[in-house]
């Protein structure tokens with residue numbers, strides 16, 4: 001058997017979609033109203049209620065949500081924003097979109113989220129905000145981050161793209177009081193294909209976010225459509241087209257109904273991995289913290305003294321039909337951020353030695369046993 005003859009049998013992830021989503025999309029198509037409308041409003045209400053926020057504003061992606069979050073806080077040229085490098089590049093790109101300067105801080109080696117001490121030492125007189133990332137289903141150390149923010153008078157924005165359903169000290173991420181951004185890309189916990197959401201508490205900021213995502217227009221398409229008199233819209237400021245469509249939102253509504261079940265299945269699968277891999281010395285397994293249970297959007301294992309390189313292990317897994325992915329990237333090492341280089345030893349090690357194993361709610365025991373068996377064999381060999 002040659003390696004090229006083997007097709008992947010076990011993907012890294014798989015969205016859970018069925019007739020509920022199919023029917024919801026057909027219903028929107030038949031309604032004739034495709035753009036942001038009643039389905040987006042319903043989806044927003046569901047997410048706001050779920051996370052415990054006053055407002056939720058749907059967007060075309062988490063990246064555009066993050067861009068709006070930067071604009072809402074008036075961040076721009078001359079302002080420094082402290083964020084982790086151990087995250088998807090979109091987190092830092094949003095800082096760049098408004099002309100502000102990303103300043104990368106190192107992470108905690110176990111949780112792989114921002115280390116508040118590293119954040120504190122990155123503060124300068126130009127620092128305006130901390131962009132905390134709730135990475136792959138684990139809430140960042142918000143108490144430590146808020147303490148630094150209070151001490152220096154900084155804003156806090158949360159990138160919770162992969163972490164819908166994660167919580168911190170008994171409260172859901174997105175409802176902790178800061179402007180928080182979520183993603184509904186298929187790699188995340190629930191998916192609308194593409195899509196994002198901002199959750200926030202402040203009425204005026206929410207209204208501005210709604211305006212900015214729709215060309216800066218003073219009245220929404222839906223309000224104008226439903227009005228009994230002629231409404232001539234105004235454009236008080238330059239906005240964007242960052243809207244979600246009702247087709248996407250209809251999928252999101254059905255996904256929200258599944259969310260608790262999906263999270264439960266993920267936790268179950270993660271616990272099963274932990275039981276099966278606990279004794280493997282070369283692996284540091286992911287774990288939640290008492291104040292922030294893990295939702296395992298991804299299952300990140302870190303290699304500790306393995307004889308083979310991470311990439312070699314990935315190749316050997318693929319040869320038996322098992323997909324895996326390198327850990328979260330380190331933005332400061334990519335060419336686009338060559339001007340933001342600094343030494344971040346914990347981040348560099350985590351990105352080099354981290355491996356994402358397959359994990360999805362519909363993963364069977366047999367599939368998981370197959371992954372465990374081959375991973376153990378590869379590490380031994």
Ligand SMILES: *Cc1c(COP(=O)(O)O)cnc(C)c1O
Pocket residue numbers: 061062063064087088090091133135159160161162182183184185195196
């Ligand atoms: C996926 C992800 C994003 C980007 O989300 P999109 O919806 O694809 O724009 C941003 N930040 C983090 C941490 C992510 O994991």
